[in-house]
Amino acid sequence: MGSLGQQKPHVVVFPYPVQGHMNPLMEFAKRLVCRNLHVTFITTERVRERMIKAQSGATVHVTSALQDIRIETISDGLSPDCEQTKDVDMVFDLFRKVGGLTLEQVIERLNSQGDTVSCIVYDSLLEWVPDIASKFNIPSAFFWTQSCAVYSIYYHFYTGMVKAKDEAGNVRDVIEIPGLPQLCQSDLPSFLQPSNTNGPLFRLVMNQFSTISQATWILGNSFDELEMAEIQSMDSLIPIRTVGPLLPSAFLDGNDPQDQEVGTNLWKAGNCIDWLNTKEASTVVYVSFGSLAVLSKEQIIEIALGLKASRHSFLWVIRPDDNKEENNNVDEFLEGFLEETVYQGLVVSWCPQMAVLSHPSVGMFVTHCGWNSTLESLSSGLPVLTITQWSDQPTNSMYIEEVWKTGIRLNKLGDGLVGRDEVEKSIKRVMESDEGLELRKNALQWKILAKKAMVKGGSSDKNIDCFIHEVIARTTLA
Known part of the structure; x- marks a missing residue:
């Protein structure tokens, strides 16, 4: 692999630079480092600045694996005043052009320094990376950050094997895809539903598959036991190898008890663990809607009033940007609400989610059902209530209720809101009834299987080892 003779293969890991995509790929990077590979993690200059700001003054457990990962930055082509732009086509076009150019420069510099790149693991949204990898004769690994069910759905729609409408142009009531329930x-990802009006995001998710044939490996953040039929159904089409759930080691396989944080937070975490320590076991309702979903003022109010009426203790994450734009006048309501519930709940701007979900005082999780949060709830053995927003969340929510049987989908009113009565009633169903005990029992079974997949000899552990051995073999031959 070059005249300088590297001792370790060098893997570049490149997520799309948003929290939900960075987290699993950073965890994957840690797994590679712990197996004696050299890893460079690529992000953008602006995201790196946010990571540093979020860590400023915070207590962060920096593990040896995290220390050993080199972080390199590239440009996304955006000026600072474009932070909130909604022009998806413009953002991705700039990233493709400017980000691609600066990525090439990083690879050229690493290679010239003797850190010859052996493989690029790239986020599926960055479909332009394989072309750059080919320029340098570097094999690439397509990394899927959502469920294998959603992988199958998108692929079947992308290839035209499944269509939302029949030959007469009528919307199909039922979609049938091999290996998936009806x-x-x-239940489809929002971008595939007839009501979708977001053309740019539809094109984006479809475009993920445009260069997948160039990838040497296809990896996914799931585990075989969770989606066996879905994974096997893709074997004859375009197989995916599961390497998850990709969560900090302390909460899963336990190989590194100090590994309690991902290390890619874009918001400063509030101190909520001390508060949780004052609560009795399984008494707290944890509420969080991830890193991208922005709830309307009306939905925030309905959730707040439902939480209050349930009389259960709650920990609620409301990001600083949740109060921007249409929600900019929700502060006054929240101020009064917090005064009224000062002994019942705590609201923070961000938190170490796995530490919260694993805390003995937490009894359930109210979630938007993003894939990371879904895996985290399963890996923590917690029952959930789902309030979905967009993207893959409707599919994840259906699986949680109907396939894995660990939670309840909340019903929306005619205006699309989940009402306060539905929130209150559903919390009590989970926290106070035999139904809730059954959901918890099912969730605990998935927790056992998630851990089993990642410990030595588990299905995902073996897949990671197999990937590494293949990278090493290619490196040796180069």
Whole structure:
């Protein structure tokens, strides 16, 4: 592999630079480092600045694996005043052009320094990376950050093997895809539903597959036991190898008890663990809607009033940017609400989610059902209530209720809101009834299987080892 003769293969890991995509790929990077590979993690200059700001003054457990990962930055081509732009086509076009150019410069510099790149693991949203990898004769690994069910759904729609409408142009009531349960239109990812009006994001998710044939490996953040039929159904089409759930080691396989944080936070975490320590076991309702979903003022109010009426203790994450734009006048309501519930709940701007979900005082999780949060709830053995927003969340929510049987989908009113009565009633169903005990029992079974997949000899552990051995073999031959 070059005249300088590297001792370790060098893997570049490149996520799309948002929290939900960075987290699993950073965890994957840690797994590679712990197996004696050299890893460079690529992000953008602006995201790196946010990571540093979020860590400033915070207590962060920096493990040896995290220390051993080199972080390199590239440009996304955006000026600072474009932070909130909604022009998806413009953002991705700039990233493709400017980000691609600066990525090439990073690879050239690493190679010239003797750190010859052996493999690029790239986020599926960055479909332009394989072309750059080919320029340098570097094999690439396509990394899927959502469920294998959603992988199958998108692929079947991308290839035209499955269509939302029949030959007469009528919307199909039922969608049938091999290896998946029957799906209603409302179970599909939002970008595939007839009601979708977001053309740019539809094109984006479809475009993920445009260069997948160039990838040497296809990896996914799931585990075989969770989605066996879905994974096997893709074997004859375009197989995916599961390497998850990709979570900090302390909460899963336990190989590194100090590994309690991902290390890619874009918000400063509030101190909520001390508060949780004052609560009795399984008494707290944890509420968080991830890193991208922005709830309307009306939805925030309905959730707040439902939480209050349930009379259960709650920990609620409301990001600083949740109060921007349409929600900019929700502060006054929240101020009064917090005064009224000062002995019942705590609201923070961000938190170490796995530490919270694993805390003995937490009894359930109210979630938007993003894939990271879904895996985290399963790996923590917690029952959930789902309030979905967009993207893959409707599909994840359906699986949680109907396939894995660990939670309840909350019903929306005619205006699309989940009402306060539904929130209150559903919390009590989970926290106070035999139904809730059954959901918890099912969730605990998935927790056992998630851990089993990642410990030595588990399905995902073996897949990671297999990937590494293949990278080493290619490096040796180069």
